[in-house]
Amino acid sequence: MMKPIDDSGLTMPLSLKAHHLADQFRQQQSTQPKAKQVYLNTLAVCAVNEYLKNLGIETHLEAGDSWDTVVQSLADVADLTLPGRGKLECRPVLPDAEICSVPPEVWGDRLGYVAVQFDPALREATLLGYVPSVTAEELPLSELRSLDELIDLLSPAPPPEPVHLGQWLAGVVEAGWQALDEALRSPQPAFSFRSGSQIQLQPPNTADVVAHGKLLNLPSQTSGDQLALIVGLMPTATFELDVWVKVCPQGDRTHLPPDLELMVLDEQDTVVMQAQSRNTEMIQLRFGGQPGERFSIRVVLGAMSVTEAFVV
């Protein structure tokens, strides 16, 4: 039995279906080396396809050049199409090989290259690992990265950690959020961001207020034309917190762009509050939040949007 070269590979059985397909493609080739190449390429694509399907990653086998008997004849290709993402190249590796061959005709236009090693009986395929790009025909197997990195490439990014508002009251503030409370107590009602732009803030007139702001990174904005998101909170007589959310223009701007939307979403991502700018100076939403409650704030401008997650 073949062993993976290290702990990062995964050995899977090769089904009769995969062999059957490989044989049909192989039968179209007129020389032994080419027929072998087509057979092994097909098995490699099937093995990677099976693995990705198991993990719930959508594939489209039939869309690949590797499934096209004309292209198979003219190129050494073992691509697997992932709809909406691109192609993964699945390169076959012989049982005792220490390199994976990656022909120049597949150097471009790939999300990455997965090395698939076979046993001599072609009963099993071991997914050894992957590389995001290649620059030579021979890839040493020692340069392969783990399947974990392939999973990172093909999986959605984990949702960002929510901003913990309860901790703001204790003075613990996440990076990227600028304290505004000091600025409020200073004679000039302005706060300088590191970038030099200024936030004008007029929250309720109370000493218990904690407010922090950050510049919004909406890609459609031109520089010097920025928007700031400000979140303020204040303890109430009950255990609830009074929370308000504001969007204000920054820099040279004195008014918000028209049709800017500010939304508050609950834990299920349902919009629970909404406000829209009509060329106003700022928009604000205000609500009560119980400790542990989660919500998100979304700012939408045209096709662009920014979402920030919070926990009270």
Add this chain to the structure above:
Amino acid sequence: MNEHDSHLKELALEAQRHPQNSRERRKALTRLLRAIEQSRQLSRPRRDQFQGLYEEIYADAVQRLYAHICDRIDTYSAEKGEVLQWANFLLSKRFFIEASRELLPTVYKGMDARAVIHLTLEDLDRENPQDANPHSRPLLSQEVRTFIEDDPDQIFQTTHVADRPDASFQLIALRRLDGFSWQEISAALGIRVPTLSSFYQRTLTRLAPKLKEYLS
């Protein structure tokens, strides 16, 4: 419970802790399948049956088992027993039976068993499909070659690397079909391999539909 069992259980519970399709669940499932495979403790049910087709049925059953483990890991519960007990129960009572029901009829239908049983690397090194082509019907790869050589619309000889009319798609394709390496073609033409291969790849993508249209 031995150390191996507790490791497998840990991986199964780790996968359950993370949402479907999350990175962490996918990584835990990959580790779980690897640990199951490396345990060499998956059972081999009914070994005395299905002579000649046993390995094929078994491979299919294990593939179904792996798919089930990944898709339905949430149905595993530690109270039901060890992961391997759960997996082996599913393998022998469900997936081996499903696989044999699907694969056996293909043989009983009178198909040539040789055509069903898979090839090994040794077979691939020895056999040329053309030898097993008694009627000498033209193979697709030969038709492709003939069409590129004949080039009735003169597209393959007029599509070439920029400023190099001699480096045509036709010439490169025929050299590749003759078994020349990219280095050899590169040396003969004095054009770098990446330039040649990316030209070839792009042109092939563009012209493949025309080839298919002609050959269909």
